[in-house]
Amino acid sequence: MRNTKLLASLAGVAATGLLLTGCSGTSETGDGAASGAGDEAYNLVLGHAGSTTDPRQWASEEFAKRVEEASDGRVTVEIHSDSTLGTWEEMIDGLQLGSTDIVIESILSLEAYTELAAVETAPFLYESSDQFFEVWDGELGDEIKQSITDASGYAMLGNMFRGSRELTTKEPVTELADVQGLTIRTPSAQTMLDTWNALGARAEALPFNEVYSALESGVLDGQENPLDAIYFNSIHEVAPHIGMTSHMYANYHFLMWNDTLQGYPEDIRTIIEETAAEVGAEYSERTLANEEQYRADLEAAGAEFHEITDREAWVEAVQPVVDALPEQVQTWIDQIRELG
Numbered sequence: 001m002r003n004t005k006l007l008a009s010l011a012g013v014a015a016t017g018l019l020l021t022g023c024s025g026t027s028e029t030g031d032g033a034a035s036g037a038g039d040e041a042y043n044l045v046l047g048h049a050g051s052t053t054d055p056r057q058w059a060s061e062e063f064a065k066r067v068e069e070a071s072d073g074r075v076t077v078e079i080h081s082d083s084t085l086g087t088w089e090e091m092i093d094g095l096q097l098g099s100t101d102i103v104i105e106s107i108l109s110l111e112a113y114t115e116l117a118a119v120e121t122a123p124f125l126y127e128s129s130d131q132f133f134e135v136w137d138g139e140l141g142d143e144i145k146q147s148i149t150d151a152s153g154y155a156m157l158g159n160m161f162r163g164s165r166e167l168t169t170k171e172p173v174t175e176l177a178d179v180q181g182l183t184i185r186t187p188s189a190q191t192m193l194d195t196w197n198a199l200g201a202r203a204e205a206l207p208f209n210e211v212y213s214a215l216e217s218g219v220l221d222g223q224e225n226p227l228d229a230i231y232f233n234s235i236h237e238v239a240p241h242i243g244m245t246s247h248m249y250a251n252y253h254f255l256m257w258n259d260t261l262q263g264y265p266e267d268i269r270t271i272i273e274e275t276a277a278e279v280g281a282e283y284s285e286r287t288l289a290n291e292e293q294y295r296a297d298l299e300a301a302g303a304e305f306h307e308i309t310d311r312e313a314w315v316e317a318v319q320p321v322v323d324a325l326p327e328q329v330q331t332w333i334d335q336i337r338e339l340g
Contacts (some may be wrong), residue, residue, distance in 0.1 A: 042075045042268060046254075047085040047094075047209050048104040054232045055283065056104045057081050059160060060277045063102075063254065066329070070271045077102070079336065088205045089188060095154065095257040106250045107156065111189040114151035119144055119329045120334065121191035123247050123318045124311075127340045129288070132249040134339050144332060155261050157273055158280025160252035161287045162226045166242050168235050169222030170215065173243040176200065176304045176313045184200070185211050185223040189277045194321045195247070196224075199314060208233075215239045226250075227294040228287065237302040252283070 019162040047063070057079070063079035085091050085100055092109055094100040103109075107120040126132045135141050136159050145156045167173055169182065180200040186192040186204035195225070196203035201222075206214060208229075215238040216221040222239055230236055254276040261269060295305065308314065322333065 040074055042071075042264070044075065044077045044101040045080065045085070045099070046077050046104070047080045047091045049083045049088045049091075050081060050104075050229070051233055052081050054081070055228050055286065055338040058286075059104060059252070059279055059283050061078065062282070063275055066275045066279065067263050067271055070275060072193055075268060075271065083207065083209045087209075092154070092255060095167070095260070098260070101256065101260065102158075103255045104252050105147075105255055106162070106252055108187055108189040108192065108250065109255070110148060110152050110154055111191060113154065114148055115188070115326045116144075116148050116151050116328060118191045118325050119332045120250055121189050121195070121248060122322055122325060122329065122333055123191075123195045124315045125333060125336055126164075126249045129163070129249065131336070131340050133284075135336050136251060140332070140335055147328070149258055153258055155256045155258040156253035157256065157276035157280075158254050159284060160280045161284035162250050162252055163228065163287055163291055164246040165224050165226055165248040165250065166230070167222060167224045167245045167247075168230055168239040169241045169243065170239050171221070172241045172304070172306050173222075174308060175310045176317065178243075182221040185196065185214065185220050191321065191325070192248075194294070194324075195318050198318045198321050200317070211235065227291065227298065230303075231294050231298050231301075236298050236301055240303045240307060242298065242303055243308055245308055247314070251280075252279075292324075 007304040044067075046060055048054070048056040048060060060079045060081070064079060067075050067077055077302065083091075086094065088103065088105050088109055089112070091100045091103045092105065095103060107117050111121060122237075141159070149155050167184070170182075171178075173179055173182075176199065182201045183204050184196050184201040185206045186196055186203050187208075191310070193203040193205060202326070204220065206220070211220065211223050212233065212235065215223065215235070220239075224245070225235070227242075230242065256272075261272065264272070299305065325333070
């Protein structure tokens with residue numbers, strides 16, 4: 001399934017990418033002339049929607065440094081943070097054109113390309129981070145990623161654990177009744193929009209770089225994200241109440257267009273894949289180690305945390321969303337819940 005807005009946006013993405021990067025993902029011979037695969041130098045353009053203090057920037061910089069070292073300088077990585085290459089939707093579309101080569105995003109960003117990606121956005125699927133790791137660091141996670149790659153054309157490299165997504169609002173939320181009628185920003189993944197509408201909110205897909213101002217102006221009542229994204233993007237300054245919904249767990253991945261990845265010489269492809277896995281493992285370790293500190297830092301900055309008192313009502317409210325997911329996703333959901 002393809003996103004119907006793709007053709008309308010690709011021309012602008014391509015123009016922006018070419019202006020910023022010259023020739024993304026090409027190789028150069030010793031005399032500087034662009035050429036086909038198998039020559040010496042490759043410049044990869046990496047984009048993400050986080051700020052320069054977001055953990056994605058750390059991952060980008062580590063990936064760039066290690067790839068360059070491992071390739072003896074044959075591969076360089078040009079990093080663009082803060083959605084400067086476009087929204088994450090535009091950057092992911094740009095992977096097909098070559099205006100971007102790598103985008104750090106979650107599987108949820110691929111739901112516009114294959115309904116199988118809804119396995120990540122299925123609400124209230126995991127009981128703990130341990131259950132999440134058992135899935136995504138094991139054979140089931142490999143099966144899911146390969147199936148999504150086959151269906152969408154996008155490769156997912158490295159598993160960078162983000163933690164659980166929590167609800168951040170201007171007023172406290174402790175029970176389902178508190179959500180009714182609130183305008184909540186979500187990513188544009190359809191299952192996430194359906195989830196918050198089913199909970200009684202008005203779900204609003206909005207580029208992440210517009211969320212702070214929309215909360216500040218009152219256009220939004222809240223948004224949902226892991227604690228690191230809330231803290232490093234200062235969301236708590238304009239929506240200081242954090243309801244611990246833990247409605248979804250996710251990884252970031254280094255996303256690439258698989259045909260492009262497979263077109264690199266084997267040694268270059270191996271360096272990219274192994275470095276992504278290495279950085280991903282360290283990113284996950286950092287997330288686990290820092291989760292308590294993120295909460296402490298948020299509380300020190302004025303955020304208030306609230307436990308959800310009627311979680312079963314939330315789970316019941318979104319069951320129709322889960323029941324409407326594709327048959328293959330339902331099979332994966334059953335397998336995941338068996339591990340809980």
